[in-house]
Amino acid sequence: MKNLTEKQQNFFELLAQTYGKDALPSLEVIRENLGYKSKNSIAQYLKALKSLSLVKERSGRLYIKPTTGAPLLAIKVRAGFANALDDIVDKRISFDEMLKLDSPSVFVFRVSGDSMVELGIFEGDYVSIKKTSDAQDGDIVLANIDGSFTLKTYRKKGQKVWLEAANPQYGNIYPKNSLTIFGVATGITRRF
Secondary structure (H helix, E strand, O other): OOOOOOHHHHHHHHHHHHHHOOOOOHHHHHHHOOOOOOOHHHHHHHHHHOOOOOEEEEEOOOEEOOOOOOEEEEOOOOOOOOOOOOOOOEEEEHHHHHHOOOOOOEOOOOOOOOOHHHHHHOOEEEEEEEOOOOOOOOOEEEEEEHHHHHHEEEEEEOOOEEEEEEOOOOOOOOOOOOOEEEEEEEEEEEEO
């Protein structure tokens, strides 16, 4: 990798292989697991990796930032007819970066149910949510309404507030006692 010494590169690869996407443990545990003699050398390696944004801090814990992403082709591909794929890569993208998944204010949950299908959100999809208690009319929100969590479209007209499904089989939900917004949806991902 660019700007890393050979020793730093070897340390980074060993760190990534040992811990993957999990939070990194203490310097002492890393030292023991990776076979180093000094916690100071571990601290120096981590400092170098942090300066290059290869290690990120999130909620007080250190994580290895993914260094690769999938190639984003600079061509349009039709979904109906075969199209020769050129070897043109516009750039590499990482869904972690695109959906800001490495931000401490973003979390992901898996959808259960079919109340949002007309907006293209299906059971089993993963929705990324940016933590906030502020929502605007039309935002898709994760909310707790009268003690139950739900993903719906936030609606507000004057002082009247409700949650709206995106499936005609479900009606609007009006709070009887409480409505708490936990965050606004920023994106979805789906596995086939």
